[in-house]
Structures are given as C-alpha cells and as structure tokens.
C-alpha cells in the first residue's frame with residue numbers, strides 16, 4: 001500500500017449511463033472472490049452538477065492479477081434517483097450481506113436534510129430502495145462518500161464489512177459537502193429494522209467527530225483480510241491556486257493509508273499510519289531527555305527533513321500553567337471551535353504550551369508549519385488539550401490558502417505526557433496526536449523551505465518547561481524509488497531518481513494520457529525557458545543600472561514542480577551507509593514566532609553546471625542538486641556525439657555542448673551566472689583538459705572524475721590559484737575512512753612495514769580506470785610501510801564474478817564500488833581486512849553537492865583560493 005503503479009483507468013465514460021462522468025463508488029468482493037464495482041454515472045449535464053445514477057462494473061478477466069479491464073454491462077443503471085434528488089444522489093458504498101440480502105447506501109439530501117438511502121438486492125443487479133433511510137439528519141446538506149462498517153469493541157483488529165458477530169459497533173461516516181470536512185458517529189446497527197442509531201455519546205455531523213481536522217475528504221475504508229485490519233484512505237485537495245495546480249500537473253493527492261480501530265472507551269476511533277510506511281525510513285536521529293524552557297528551540301540537525309517521519313514524546317511536571325479557557329470561545333461555532341482557537345492563539349506565548357514541532361521551516365524562520373499542543377483549564381477545573389497544525393506562516397506565497405487547523409485531544413493528562421507523530425512530505429504535513437486520537441493534515445507550499453533548505457525544530461513557547469522525553473526522526477525515501485527499480489524490471493538506472501523525471505513519467509501512463517502529458521511537459525519546459533529568460537533580463541538590467549533592481553512579474557509559479565506530491569517526488573537516499581546522528585540545542589528567542597513578519601532571505605540560489613550530465617554520475621548530481629534546491633544551469637559539456645542534444649534530467653532540460661567553442665560557451669554561461677560552480681564527473685582522459693578550461697575561465701570547480709595526470713591536474717590549479725575541490729571519493733563515510741587512514745599514516749609511519757597487501761576493487765564493467773579511491777587508500781598503506789605497486793590491484797569487472805564471488809546485488813551491477821584491502825604480517829600470524837562496499841551513486845552525488853556548497857561558502861568568506869579535498873569538506877562540517 002506504499003508502492004503503486006499507475007494502470008489505465010478502470011472505468012471511463014463510454015456508455016449512455018455514464019456518458020458525462022464516472023464518479024465515486026466502492027468495490028465489494030462477492031462469493032468466489034469476485035469483485036464488483038458500484039459507481040455513480042452521470043447521464044446528463046443538467047441539472048447541475050449532473051443527473052446521477054448508480055451503475056456496476058465487473059472484471060473482464062478474473063484471472064488478471066491487476067484486474068485491468070472492466071466491463072459495464074448493458075443492464076445498467078441498476079439504481080435510479082427519485083425525482084427530488086436527481087443531482088444529489090451519489091457515491092454507493094461497499095455492500096454488506098445479511099438476512100439474505102446485499103445492502104448498500106447511497107449519499108443524498110432532500111432539502112437540507114442529509115440522507116443515507118438504503119438499498120437491498122438478492123443478486124447485486126436488481127436493487128430495491130428500503131422504505132426508510134439507514135440514517136439521515138436535518139440541516140446537514142448533501143452527504144457525499146458515505147461509509148458504513150463494523151468495528152471491534154475489543155482490540156485493533158478490523159472486521160469484514162458484513163460481520164455482525166462478536167463485540168461490534170458500527171461506524172457511519174459522511175463527507176459534508178457544505179463544510180468539505182468528514183464526520184463520523186459510532187452507533188448500533190439494528191439488523192432487524194435495518195436502521196443505524198448513533199450512540200448518545202456520538203454527535204451527528206457538524207459538531208461531531210472527524211477522522212481528520214485538516215485537509216482530508218472523500219475517504220473510504222476497506223477491510224484488509226491479509227492483516228486483519230481496516231484501512232482508511234483519504235484524499236487531500238490542494239490549497240494552492242488553480243493556476244498553480246495546472247503548472248504542477250495535479251490537483252489533489254491520496255494521503256498515507258491509515259489503520260483505523262475503535263478506542264477502548266468506545267467513544268472515538270483511533271488512526272495510525274500503516275506499518276508498511278516504515279519501510280521508507282532512512283537515516284535516523286534519536287534524542288532524549290532534553291528540556292525546553294520558555295522560548296527555546298531544539299534544531300534537528302544531521303539528516304534531511306523535507307520528507308521525514310517524526311515521533312516525539314513531551315512531558316511536563318505540572319498542569320498549573322495551563323491557560324484559562326476563555327468563556328467567550330463558547331460563542332464560536334462548535335463545529336470549528338478548536339480550529340478557531342488555533343487561529344486566535346497560534347504559537348503566541350502561552351502557559352502549558354504551545355509546544356511541538358516546527359516542520360518545513362526555512363533557515364531564518366520566514367516560513368514554517370508548526371504542529372503543537374496548548375493545554376487549557378476550563379471553569380470547572382477540567383483540562384482541554386488543543387492540537388493545532390497552523391499553515392498561516394507556512395509560505396511567503398500570498399496566493400495560497402493557509403488555514404489554521406485544530407482539534408481537541410480527548411485524553412487524560414494524569415501522566416503529564418503528550419505525544420506527536422508527524423509525516424512530512426514537502427507539501428504535506430500529516431500529524432497524529434496521542435497515538436492517533438486526533439489527526440490533522442495540512443497542505444502547505446513553502447517557497448524557501450524546500451529540499452535541502454528545510455529545517456525542523458522542536459519548540460516550547462509556554463511558561464511551563466517541557467521535556468522532550470524521547471524523539472526519533474527518520475529521513476524518508478520516496479516509495480517509487482524502491483519500487484520502480486526492483487519490480488518493474490525496467491532498464492536498471494542505478495540512481496532510481498533518474499527514472500522519475502525521464503519523459504515526465506509518460507511511459508507509465510496509459511496511451512490516452514500520454515499525449516496530454518507530453519503536451520503538458522512541453523508547455524512546462526517552455527514556461528521554464530521563459531522564466532530563465534526573464535530572470536536573465538532582470539539580472540542584466542539590474543547589473544547595468546548599477547544595483548538598481550528590476551522585477552518582472554510572471555503570474556504563475558513556474559517552479560511548481562519543486563513542490564511535491566506524495567507519489568511523484570523522488571528523494572535522496574543513502575545506501576549501505578551508517579550515518580552519523582546529532583542534535584544541537586539552539587536557544588534563539590522564540591519571539592520570532594510571534595513576529596510574523598521576518599525579513600525575507602537574501603540568499604541567492606547557487607547555480608551549478610554539471611559536466612557531463614549525460615553520464616551516470618552527472619545525472620545523479622543533477623538530481624541531488626535539484627533535491628537540494630540548487631539551480632541547475634541548463635547547459636553541460638559532453639562529447640561530440642552528444643553535441644546539440646537537449647536531455648531531461650531531474651525535471652530540467654539541459655543542452656549538451658560539444659568540444660568545440662567550449663571557452664566561449666563557458667564565458668557566456670559565466671556572464672549569466674557569475675557565481676557559477678562547475679561539477680565534473682567525466683572520463684579520465686578529459687580530466688586535464690577540463691581542469692585547464694575551468695582554470696582559464698576562472699570558474700571554481702569540483703572534480704570528482706578520477707584518473708588522468710593527477711600531478712599535472714594539481715599543478716594546473718595551483719598555478720592558477722582557484723577555488724576547487726578535487727577528490728576521487730565523495731561518499732561521506734568513505735571519506736571519513738580515508739581521513740582515518742591518513743591520520744594513521746601520519747601518526748604511525750612504518751607501523752605496517754613488512755606486511756603484505758592484497759587489494760581487490762570491483763566496479764561496473766563500464767568503468768574506464770582503476771579505482772581512484774583504492775589508489776588513495778594504498779598511498780596511506782605505503783606510508784605505513786607496506787610495499788605495494790598499483791599494478792597489483794586486482795580489478796574485477798566481470799558481472800558473473802561480481803555476483804558469485806562478491807555478492808554484488810544484481811540490480812547494482814551497473815553502479816557499485818566494492819573495495820577490499822587485506823594485510824598480512826610477514827609470519828602470517830596477524831592479519832587485517834578493510835572493506836568498503838557501496839551500491840548506487842547517491843552518496844557520491846550528495847557529497848559532490850556538499851562540495852559545491854562548501855566552495856560557495858569559501859568564496860563568500862574570501863577564504864584561500866586553493867585546492868581543497870573532501871576531508872576538508874567533512875572536517876568543516878559541510879557534509880550532510
């Protein structure tokens with residue numbers, strides 16, 4: 001339920017009974033494991049929003065595991081509306097079976113009364129409307145996407161939809177068209193009367209319980225027999241403008257599926273992200289027992305947090321500081337009370353709270369989405385816990401909808417403890433308070449807090465000191481990364497991220513959509529080009545006018561694609577690496593949260609040119625640069641054969657320039673991007689010429705390419721006095737190993753004299769040279785006294801041998817670096833073995849981006865113009 005592939009639409013308008021639309025519906029599994037879909041068909045455009053009937057569809061081929069083709073029999077429609085509700089009669093539920101009949105409900109309204117019409121059938125084709133509704137309620141308007149199912153009164157197991165035995169209650173959920181929120185009640189299903197009655201603790205609609213107090217609608221649940229659980233899956237619309245949605249290419253996303261069950265109190269449901277999500281967890285950061293006094297923040301450093309899974313438990317020693325629950329608030333609309341209070345109070349200073357997490361924060365807090373608790377005391381000395389997810393400060397973009405959402409959390413505070421789990425995914429923040437008692441989803445569109453520039457803080461802005469008892473933060477990978485590579489058996493891109501952006505995904509789309517999608521991509525490319533052009537004009541104008549600035553306004557967000565959707569965003573992932581963990585306690589004043597108008601950042605996005613973006617490493621670097629929010633210059637040097645080509649990498653169009661006129665081309669690129677940094681991953685025999693080119697142009701560069709004449713390379717750069725990072729190895733942990741080797745060699749020269757050394761290195765068959773990293777490690781062993789000639793390195797390039805003797809995973813034959821160094825004492829009694837095995841290229845690509853950012857810092861601080869290596873980058877804390 002995390003990795004999905006897109007198939008052709010199962011049902012599209014094609015028959016008189018759905019000519020104008022196939023709307024929501026539900027599937028039911030009939031005996032014999034036969035699925036059937038009930039859905040709403042639109043037969044006429046009027047009355048608006050359309051004339052609605054209910055249809056059914058069955059698989060064309062039951063043995064197709066994907067059930068790709070569906071047949072809509074001609075005896076449709078099977079349920080027609082009565083005259084009064086022809087345009088408010090939709091979204092049939094999954095059917096349940098009892099007393100010899102299938103039953104299902106259809107959402108509707110009559111005047112302002114919301115209605116769940118009940119239908120019965122013996123054969124699933126002939127349906128009869130029951131004389132009474134399953135349930136209805138005055139003044140609630142249209143009930144969309146109703147859902148009706150049993151829940152167990154004991155434990156977290158789910159129940160099959162027709163289950164009536166054992167301790168059960170029933171849940172009826174409706175999506176209220178009037179508020180665009182979802183409400184549920186818990187109650188009893190009387191199977192004799194075929195009537196549902198909510199418990200007296202369950203308020204119907206409006207002021208009732210919600211699955212989610214944020215951006216969450218049109219959800220459905222289903223029973224998953226494989227794990228005996230009920231799954232809730234909801235939809236979140238965009239909060240951005242329609243124009244931006246068009247630029248992004250989507251409008252609305254499916255959220256992370258959640259398991260749902262009844263709380264032991266029987267008064268509410270509990271939700272939790274399905275455990276499969278945890279398979280995307282990457283680097284982890286753990287912290288415990290940190291106190292946050294009033295106004296303190298704890299920044300989570302050391303891992304990327306634009307896509308993250310955050311779990312925190314907060315404790316406090318007293319409830320005395322809880323703020324008074326303002327009696328005036330009881331005059332606010334009850335259905336939105338929590339939300340209104342969140343809007344009024346926000347993160348302003350309080351007593352017991354606000355404390356929580358600032359997600360998707362920009363460096364200087366110009367943007368952040370806080371998720372937090374505030375505790376209040378009511379006049380009768382009870383406590384009310386408010387949980388908020390506040391999009392108000394989430395973005396500098398004035399045009400997006402930025403609501404404050406809130407819900408009360410119905411738990412006992414005796415333990416003086418509250419927990420939060422937050423799933424962050426670029427533009428989505430899904431928060432689960434107190435183990436899923438209250439859930440809030442926000443859609444946000446930061447402009448600065450994007451990619452690598454996203455920060456995460458824990459904060460307390462209340463007078464009561466809060467302790468972070470325990471915190472776990474995981475960087476999350478993108479599901480498609482794992483899936484496309486392993487399952488689809490496509491051409492093995494060793495950096496799976498490349499696959500996403502290639503041809504805008506169109507090879508995965510069904511043919512009817514491909515053309516449209518390509519047109520969209522073409523348009524987006526053109527818009528982007530236009531944007532660069534305008535940017536260049538602005539830059540020229542402001543340069544010529546000596547500092548006066550000119551702004552050309554373009555009314556669309558041409559970089560919308562940087563904002564993300566769960567399913568499309570690829571994300572950097574470290575492979576086979578241990579990763580350091582750290583957290584730093586900052587004590588800046590949290591006043592900044594109260595001052596909503598911080599100065600805008602003056603930061604300039606760093607432009608990088610990647611040579612060659614046609615190569616495997618080049619592509620990985622472009623992807624990593626895009627993830628880090630750098631500007632990828634749309635030009636790259638390559639070989640003659642590729643000259644003139646425009647290729648798409650990381651969603652960017654990059655034009656390849658051949659060997660001729662490179663000086664002039666580079667000069668004009670530099671003119672446009674004066675703070676340009678070049679990253680070079682080409683071929684050994686290009687190293688020296690390329691370095692000369694960069695030196696002549698005076699452009700700082702990162703040289704990851706191995707081989708060539710290394711002495712000449714260093715001499716060329718030294719003579720020019722230029723900022724450069726040169727290193728045969730960019731992977732953080734391998735760099736740390738190299739650093740340790742260098743230190744050992746320096747501290748204990750000759751310590752291994754007399755020892756023999758055996759070195760094997762295995763790489764993809766296309767690698768042209770001997771491992772530069774192995775050579776660097778060997779030079780340390782040589783200083784340690786080991787006699788070894790570089791010719792003795794055993795190169796393994798045969799895929800069969802790589803799989804059979806080294807255990808290289810098949811999917812990484814095209815991109816791996818396995819190194820082994822074996823040392824033996826002269827008498828054979830002592831031996832050592834060192835090994836570093838890396839699959840894929842993302843750790844080098846991220847290291848290369850770290851190196852570019854490091855150089856940019858050096859340039860800004862006017863540090864020495866000289867050659868740095870990756871050990872310098874690591875030592876200065878510039879590696880993520």
Ligand SMILES: NC(=O)C1=CN([C@@H]2O[C@H](COP(=O)(O)OP(=O)(O)OC[C@H]3O[C@@H](n4cnc5c(N)ncnc54)[C@H](O)[C@@H]3O)[C@@H](O)[C@H]2O)C=CC1
Pocket residue numbers: 611612613614615616617618637638639681682683684686690703704705706707727728729730731766772844
């Ligand atoms: N420092 C590090 O951490 C790492 C270094 N490398 C090194 O990076 C280099 C590239 O590796 P891959 O991307 O795997 O190789 P690749 O063969 O996939 O790509 C090399 C690309 O360079 C292009 N090229 C050839 N001559 C050129 C020239 N004169 N100017 C511009 N482009 C030119 C080729 O057309 C090709 O597209 C190798 O030397 C490899 O050892 C690779 C991984 C990590």
Ligand SMILES: O=C(O)C1=N[C@H](C(=O)O)C[C@H](O)C1
Pocket residue numbers: 706728729763764767770771772773774816817
């Ligand atoms: O070509 C590669 O792949 C790699 N090259 C570098 C080297 O030669 O040391 C680094 C790593 O081994 C991958």
